[in-house]
Amino acid sequence: MEVKIFTKILRPKIGFLPKTDTATDHGLQGDINIWLATQPNIKIQNITQSQSGGSFQASTIVISIWYK
Structure with a gap:
């Protein structure tokens, strides 16, 4: 079995609350x-x-896809 890992920084924060709801x-x-x-x-x-x-x-998200 192999794995492919995807990583992204989703939303840089400036202060405690995000500036947008998008x-x-x-x-x-x-x-x-x-x-x-x-x-x-x-x-x-x-x-x-x-x-x-x-x-x-x-926030950083990591998605791992395990496959054959």
């Missing part, structure tokens, strides 16, 4: 879709997601 994945969905399109013969076994970041740190 949510964005900063291209993460597009990156994953492009990678999947170039891998037509894989069989996805599992997908995991993790997010980190504190009150004053930018």
Whole structure:
């Protein structure tokens, strides 16, 4: 089994609260879709997601796609 890991900083924070309510994945969905399109013969076994970041740190998301 192999794993492909995607990481993005989602929203840099300035201060405690974000300046906008607009949510964005900063291209993460597009990156994953492009990678999947170039891998037509894989069989996805599992997908995991993790997010980190504190009150004053930018949120970072990690998506792991486990495949054969």
